[in-house]
Amino acid sequence: MLMVAPAFLHALIWIGIPVIAAFVLSFTNYDVLTQPRFNGIQNYLDALTDPVFRRGMLNTLVYAFFTVPVAMGIALLIALMLDTQLRARAFFRTAVFIPQVTATIAVALVWLWIYDPRNGLLNAVLGFFGVPAQNWLSSTTWAMPSVIAVGIWQGIGLKMLIYLAALQSLPKDVYEAASVDGASKTRQFFSITLPLLKPATFFVFVTSVISAFQAFDLIYILTDGGPANTTTMMTYEIYKSAFREFRVGYACAQSIILFVFLLLLTLANRRLNGGDSGRH
Amino acid sequence: MAGIDLTATSPRTTLDVVGRSPASRRRLGRAALYVALGVIAVVMVVPFVWMVLTSLKTPADIAASPPTFLPTEWAWSNYADALAAAPFLTYARNSLVIAVSHTTINLLVASMAGYALARLRFRGSELVFLGFVAALMIPTYTKIIPEFLIVRFMPLFGGNDILGQGGTGWLDTWWALIVPGAVTPFAVFLFRQFYLDLPVELEEAARLDGVSELGIWARIMTPLVKPAFITVALLTFESSWNNFLWPLLVTRTDSMRVIQVGLSVFRTENDTQWAFLMAGTTLATLPMVVLFLLGQKYFVRGFANAGIK
Numbered sequence: 001m002l003m004v005a006p007a008f009l010h011a012l013i014w015i016g017i018p019v020i021a022a023f024v025l026s027f028t029n030y031d032v033l034t035q036p037r038f039n040g041i042q043n044y045l046d047a048l049t050d051p052v053f054r055r056g057m058l059n060t061l062v063y064a065f066f067t068v069p070v071a072m073g074i075a076l077l078i079a080l081m082l083d084t085q086l087r088a089r090a091f092f093r094t095a096v097f098i099p100q101v102t103a104t105i106a107v108a109l110v111w112l113w114i115y116d117p118r119n120g121l122l123n124a125v126l127g128f129f130g131v132p133a134q135n136w137l138s139s140t141t142w143a144m145p146s147v148i149a150v151g152i153w154q155g156i157g158l159k160m161l162i163y164l165a166a167l168q169s170l171p172k173d174v175y176e177a178a179s180v181d182g183a184s185k186t187r188q189f190f191s192i193t194l195p196l197l198k199p200a201t202f203f204v205f206v207t208s209v210i211s212a213f214q215a216f217d218l219i220y221i222l223t224d225g226g227p228a229n230t231t232t233m234m235t236y237e238i239y240k241s242a243f244r245e246f247r248v249g250y251a252c253a254q255s256i257i258l259f260v261f262l263l264l265l266t267l268a269n270r271r272l273n274g275g276d277s278g279r280h
Numbered sequence: 281m282a283g284i285d286l287t288a289t290s291p292r293t294t295l296d297v298v299g300r301s302p303a304s305r306r307r308l309g310r311a312a313l314y315v316a317l318g319v320i321a322v323v324m325v326v327p328f329v330w331m332v333l334t335s336l337k338t339p340a341d342i343a344a345s346p347p348t349f350l351p352t353e354w355a356w357s358n359y360a361d362a363l364a365a366a367p368f369l370t371y372a373r374n375s376l377v378i379a380v381s382h383t384t385i386n387l388l389v390a391s392m393a394g395y396a397l398a399r400l401r402f403r404g405s406e407l408v409f410l411g412f413v414a415a416l417m418i419p420t421y422t423k424i425i426p427e428f429l430i431v432r433f434m435p436l437f438g439g440n441d442i443l444g445q446g447g448t449g450w451l452d453t454w455w456a457l458i459v460p461g462a463v464t465p466f467a468v469f470l471f472r473q474f475y476l477d478l479p480v481e482l483e484e485a486a487r488l489d490g491v492s493e494l495g496i497w498a499r500i501m502t503p504l505v506k507p508a509f510i511t512v513a514l515l516t517f518e519s520s521w522n523n524f525l526w527p528l529l530v531t532r533t534d535s536m537r538v539i540q541v542g543l544s545v546f547r548t549e550n551d552t553q554w555a556f557l558m559a560g561t562t563l564a565t566l567p568m569v570v571l572f573l574l575g576q577k578y579f580v581r582g583f584a585n586a587g588i589k
Contacts (some may be wrong), residue, residue: 003400003497007393010463015415018426025426032429036522054470077322081313083331094576098328101572101579105520105540109547110331121330124346147541153324161580214419217524221544235421242425243529255422262419 026253031246043253054227056237064212067151072204075159083167097157108221111150137223140230145220147231151215159204166200209265234258335558342554362556368563373538373543378457379520385462386516394471395497415465428529431456456530467512474508475501511582512574518568539564
């Protein structure tokens with residue numbers, strides 16, 4: 001019991017108490033300088049009716065949609081391609097995974113330079129193919145897709161890797177039996193591979209949703225939430241409310257809303273997977 | 281690792297009826313596969329190459345539109361100039377101190393906790409474990425504001441009185457940079473998984489010989505889960521080195537800044553001097569890439585294990 005105590009106390013002070021404090025403060029008006037004042041559910045009403053925070057919620061959902069299910073599809077496709085007797089497989093695996101271990105700040109700075117409208121690599125490459133130059137990050141049309149692209153680029157390696165590991169641990173005999181029975185490759189994929197990948201899918205989904213909903217560094221460097229709030233996220237609004245406007249109670253309410261979003265998504269996924277993954 | 285496989289290669293699909301011989305079809309499929317993977321690899325690698333190349337370009341090359349891929353003149357002095365333009369070495373040293381501290385503390389504290397939760401039965405152990413699992417679920421952004429307040433109002437530090445008023449608490453100190461992030465529930469969870477797999481006979485034999493619980497953990501069980509230690513060490517070091525928002529919030533002065541914050545500040549303060557910025561970014565990225573290449577197996581296992589179990 002003493003052996004758990006240090007970790008337990010640490011978690012209590014730096015996770016347990018903060019979460020409870022965030023919940024309590026979310027019902028108050030608090031600006032750090034004066035005592036918090038109880039104001040009921042006013043912060044929640046404000047957050048849910050504030051057009052900018054609503055935009056942030058919508059953007060977060062859009063960003064999560066592309067960087068989670070869509071990126072998972074792409075990752076599975078790459079994993080299937082790599083799950084063959086392929087020379088240079090180790091090289092590909094490394095190439096895809098390196099962005100994952102690189103700091104998001106570093107990644108975002110490099111992409112900021114690539115997206116540069118005048119001297120950037122992207123416009124140069126597209127220009128070579130006759131595509132006109134774009135102001136990627138300052139256009140209300142292109143800013144969000146540009147941010148999403150970097151999100152997918154950075155996160156794809158981990159998803160791919162987990163799928164690859166799962167693919168390589170699938171039982172061989174099932175496929176042999178299926179081949180004997182004359183099941184086509186496509187049929188085998190949908191009836192055997194996908195169902196067997198469920199635990200991996202559940203894990204990738206949950207961890208990716210958690211990180212997608214907490215995308216912050218990318219936005220901080222690439223767009224600062226702009227142009228016209230088209231790329232702002234829930235996390236970015238929380239940061240702005242708390243540390244730029246000092247509306248701490250309000251920011252706490254926003255952070256609880258973020259938590260509820262994540263909780264609901266995780267539970268929904270668990271339900272969809274038939275509680276199956278819970279038993280693994 | 282070598283799990284060479286099962287499904288994808290043998291091209292005995294129904295589509296094979298298209299007239300070509302199976303052998304040439306196989307070669308065609310293979311070529312397509314290589315092209316697809318090649319394109320993906322280029323997309324993944326080019327930004328890093330571009331980062332390094334930019335860091336070696338002269339201002340004239342940087343301003344060229346359209347840009348040339350390779351520098352016309354290799355400006356190796358950019359690195360020395362970048363280090364002179366901003367204290368990147370101080371930033372990197374700070375990051376290193378924090379990452380090493382986090383790694384050491386996390387290995388010690390989380391492995392003890394993981395061991396106790398896996399092997400020892402005590403009152404409330406189930407509840408404590410559930411607590412850690414719940415802690416895994418808490419988003420950073422839900423706890424970061426109160427964490428900041430705790431640090432800011434830390435009693436008796438940074439000029440604060442016993443009630444935490446009057447000063448700045450732990451702000452802009454090593455305490456704030458190191459303590460709150462030192463132990464992660466994820467590490468506790470991962471260690472527990474590894475200790476669970478060990479045979480029970482070993483610890484029973486040791487217990488009969490009168491070895492203390494702490495001794496069993498330190499001398500008998502821990503040497504058996506070395507891979508867990510390497511995995512947790514790499515993951516902790518990596519996330520600590522790459523962390524941005526927390527150090528951004530709790531540091532004010534240049535001398536306390538970490539590398540990621542330093543880079544973002546350099547960008548805003550110096551009207552984005554791309555060659556220097558990319559030199560700094562390269563320096564910040566290099567240690568992680570090297571660490572990853574050295575410990576790839578453990579990184580992969582750390583992430584993937586959790587995914588399959």
